[in-house]
Amino acid sequence: MPERNEELALDRLIHEPARLAIMTVLSSVQAADFVFLQRTTGLTKGNLSSHLAKLEEAGLVTIEKRFVLKKPNTKVELTPEGKERITKHWDQLERLKSLSQTPAEK
């Protein structure tokens, strides 16, 4: 059985496509609300809520429920750990991509 290469291992929590999208969008802004995340990812309310709950549970995002102009609003922000993990994850993907483009040794 081939030995697992830890250096190339991907963060499974973040690698899930919807969560990767959420984390990537959040990494390019300081904070965003639920509506913005829904519009940029195309996820349903229920699905987005589930993904956000999972990310919050892992300590990667903070969720603040508040009222803006008397309307409920959910503000989402990456935690410092979340920022670090998403940056590392994309770096890892870039490394894997460059490895796949390197010609194989004979």
Place this chain on the structure above:
Amino acid sequence: MDRRQLESAGANYPHMHMHMLGLYGVPAGLLWFLIGLFNLAKPSAEFWILGGGALLCLAAWAGISLYYQRNFGRVTPARSGQVRYSRAAGAGCAVFVAANVLGIAVLGRHQPVSVMAAGWALGMLVFYAAIAGLRAHHIVIWGSLLVAGLLPIWGGVDVDAVACLAIGAATIASGLFDHRILVRIFRSYKDLNLEDSNAGT
């Protein structure tokens, strides 16, 4: 999944980046119209007309703000985005002022060209180029105003008042095109097909 497309969702949209929220260009353009018409009127129109019109523009501004928040959401831009926006706005203003001062110093005040229209158009081109790169409609709309401002066609009228009308029209047109692009960008995110992903894993 395209990283750039996802990142642009955040980077292109922040509320601070008004250039993408083009509908704001409508009340802003109408305000320019109002100022132009107020200055053209002989004798000058009553101040309450200008004040009332400005209040209407302000109300439209608030309505548009609500529309964007409800339909596109709220974003606090990253610090780098805020700095970039401030720099672009500063550069645009500086170009406008410099072009005006230089134009008046070289050509004088009573010329058949509009230094104000040309200067404002140049400032807007610099602003858009610095904030996100020029799009075709920016070049066409603001480029046309720049060229028109430099042509000797402005004789016999209150040049600055007519320039306000032209700037107003350009602001509205440019804003509507910007808004159209924003809607298209957001529509393209639906193609990501993330709904199939599993929230439980």
